[in-house]
Amino acid sequence: GFVETLADASDLPAAESKRYFDLMLDHTRRMQHLLDDLLTLSQLESDNHALKDDVPINVHDLAEALKSDAESLSRGRHNIQLKLDSQAGLKGNLQEVRSALGNLVSNAVRYTPDGGKITLAWREQGDEGIFSVADTGEGIAPEHIPRLTERFYRVDRSRSRETGGTGLGLAIVKHVLTRHGARLDIQSIPGKGSTFSIAFPAQRIQRQVVSDNGKVIPFPERGQAVGSA
Known part of the structure; x- marks a missing residue:
């Protein structure tokens, strides 16, 4: 391995030593990412109880944070x-919600060629709230779509190694959505791109108003009278 090479060859040129160190760092980061995803998935699978820390979420703030994350990854x-x-x-x-949406965003960045477009969108459709991540990437053949949320399922194994994915991201998304009563819809055209949409149910939606000082204030849940217990 690289460690043995460096240990046995103290006279390696500086450029070659740096290349080995960079490769080791890359492998270490990938392993850490894999371990983090395995831990997250294990926790989600073992926690069959009611959601903890069930709080109002400002989707606009979350979307801005996800866009910032995407820009950092995209460079x-x-x-x-x-x-x-x-x-x-x-x-x-x-x-959990940030983890699920973040996985969709990072996948879009990883699998969209340079110069492509990625759009993060939030809208209401009927009683549901829809958060979608659309890209102009390579697209996914129809036969792969039903299996995308399986652990370690790869559409293209060689491509996945290049992009650094763990194969667990969409499995994590699936478990988070199940716990929130939400669902994942995937639309994709090979050669054109993909749209991953999460539909949150009515009981998860909170309307908001913006006060004069710019603070976002959530309304009561739909169907709940103002001032009721």
Whole structure:
């Protein structure tokens, strides 16, 4: 391995030593990412109880944070946009919801070629709240879509190694959505791109207003009278 090579060859040129160190760092980061995802998935699978830390979530703030994360991962290689057509918020576990949406966003960045477009959108459709991540990437063949949320399922194993994915991201998304009563819809056209949409049910939606000082204030849940217990 690289460690043995460095230990046995103290006279390696500096450039070659740096290359080995960079490769080791890359492998270490991938292993850490895999362990983090395995731990997250294990916790979600073992926790069959009611959601903890079920709180109002400001979707606009969350979307802005996800866009910032995407820009950091993209490093200027993509056109990343927000399309926020609803002022509604969510009620749920912030850490879990951010993890699920973050996995969709990071996948879009990883699998969209340089110069492509990624759009994060939030809208209401009927009684549901829809958060979607659309990209102009390579797209996914129809036969793969039903299996995308399986552990370690790969559409293209060689491509996954290049992009650094663990194969667990969409499995994590699936478990988070199940716990929130939400569902995942995947639309994709090979060669054109994909749209991953999460539909949150009516009981998870909270309407919001913006006060004069810019503070976002959630309305009571739908069907609940103002001032009721």
